[in-house]
Amino acid sequence: MKAIVNVYLKNGVLDPQGKATHHALNSLGFSNIDNVRIGKQIVMELNSNDTESAAKEVKEMAETLLANTVIEDYDIEIVE
């Protein structure tokens, strides 16, 4: 199975890359944008059949390494 972890800056923490991209999109003429946030996606192939224990393990990975929870939030998707 596959685990997909999305990491992005917390709401309320200014995202300078998102802001710059927002401006660039506006200057290209895409004006219907309220907000742009930029994050990263970590895709892992897991050697496991148990979705529940995999989700637990991936959460631990996210908390200890993949995200810095001082400034970042994350979400986890497990794909069979």
Add this chain to the structure above:
Amino acid sequence: MKKPTVTILQFPGTNCEYDTGYAFEKLGYKTNIIWHKEDKIPKNSDLVVIPGGFSYGDYLRSGAIARFSPVINSLKEYADNGGKVLGICNGFQVLTEMGLLPGALKRNNNLHFISKHQTVKVINNDNDFLNRCQKDEVLNIPVAHADGNYYVDEDELQKMKENGQILLQYCDADGNPMVLNGSVEQIAGVCNKEKNVYGLMPHPERAIDIVLGSDDGVKMLKGFSKK
């Protein structure tokens, strides 16, 4: 008098270890550089420095992966027992990732790598690092970073202020705070509550001789040796 010993950690991608060693030797310290695979900080170390650079290519986040190197457990133990630790630039990022210092360092708000001489103001000097500097003194120290945008939440910031943990603030030549990279309250350096772990983005080791444009780094780095 016995020379104080500075241990300098070296990770793959560290690039300021020799400059840092040179600076401390010039100031009368004995230095030794140790590879991150070592699992013991030498017992005779009076100070451990995590120097600048790009440990592990800044992959994932600056400092995020260095934090899991073998030497780090020993460093944590050293710091927990009151040993003095200084993180410069990437070293500061490693210390925040480890949780030895509060907050985190984000991408500069203008997204540029900022490399220049910068004036910084001393906010608190009641510590082992900046004790040779005056409060509100303006120092000229080079900066060179892409991820120096210091973030800490409001509650933590308040506690840090009460404990005198804010060390340095980016300012103009007259000492007025100035926005360099988007840091909360223009913070350039902080320490922990116990005041034995220090981190800053500017590079004092690059300001130790007037031919380099400034020697203001001397009084900073000398702070660690007894007067």
